[in-house]
């Protein structure tokens with residue numbers, strides 16, 4: 001089945017057009033100012049598996065220091081879109097990515113995935129700490145890959161990042177314990193510590209709380225909210241309330257296409273597209 005709705009206008013951005021650019025700037029400066037506010041831009045991004053499109057022609061501009069939610073029914077391409085942003089399809093056989101991805105203005109489509117992943121971190125649905133490593137070693141695993149550090153420096157990094165992910169108080173007395181001795185919610189916060197320890201600029205989260213209980217979920221939602229001042233976050237979620245709680249803008253995908261990209265409040269109260277309304281009100285899913 002394919003979506004054919006010619007009246008659906010493919011949106012470009014949930015632009016915050018209310019800003020007034022400094023009139024003292026000339027045009028070039030103004031352009032630079034505007035561009036520098038964009039964390040991720042995709043231009044006609046399509047991903048094919050075995051020549052079948054999983055996402056088609058997605059053009060989006062996602063702003064810096066904002067949380068963007070990606071919603072849509074199962075199989076509509078949410079994870080495919082997210083994974084494209086840190087070049088994860090390179091490892092998938094019979095996959096093909098076309099279009100452009102810019103991270104802070106720079107086209108990354110032909111960059112090395114190692115370099116891209118230093119800037120674009122990812123947190124997965126199922127907590128995936130390195131199973132044979134301790135809590136401590138998990139936090140610094142990415143840093144060690146990027147070169148050796150002094151032990152005192154590592155200690156400081158572990159403490160800072162565990163605190164930042166709201167896990168320090170729970171684990172400070174057992175840093176050398178296996179990561180797998182933690183609960184699921186703690187493991188997910190450990191994975192978040194590991195992701196932020198390499199100082200990314202963008203954090204991708206693919207249903208980061210769908211395997212967690214409500215209290216762990218609330219802790220992670222609070223982190224996401226607080227992280228906004230430092231990172232740009234893109235989160236895939238099936239949970240409409242979660243999208244409404246944590247995100248500034250929301251993109252709705254359906255059958256691999258971007259149907260609507262709006263401010264979250266608008267998306268859930270007064271969407272532009274009928275299909276969006278039907279989805280957010282639970283008429284299908």
Ligand SMILES: Nc1ncnc2c1ncn2[C@@H]1O[C@H](COP(=O)(O)OP(=O)(O)OP(=O)(O)O)[C@@H](O)[C@H]1O
Nearest residue numbers: 049050054072073074075076077078079080081092
């Ligand atoms: N590695 C792959 N090989 C072949 N097809 C794939 C692969 N990954 C995804 N697909 C296909 O691409 C389409 C989109 O999948 P994707 O995982 O992006 O959906 P999703 O929106 O994240 O779904 P869910 O909500 O269930 O996680 C699906 O038809 C899926 O079968």
Ligand SMILES: [Mg+2]
Nearest residue numbers: 078079080206
């Ligand atoms: Mg998915």
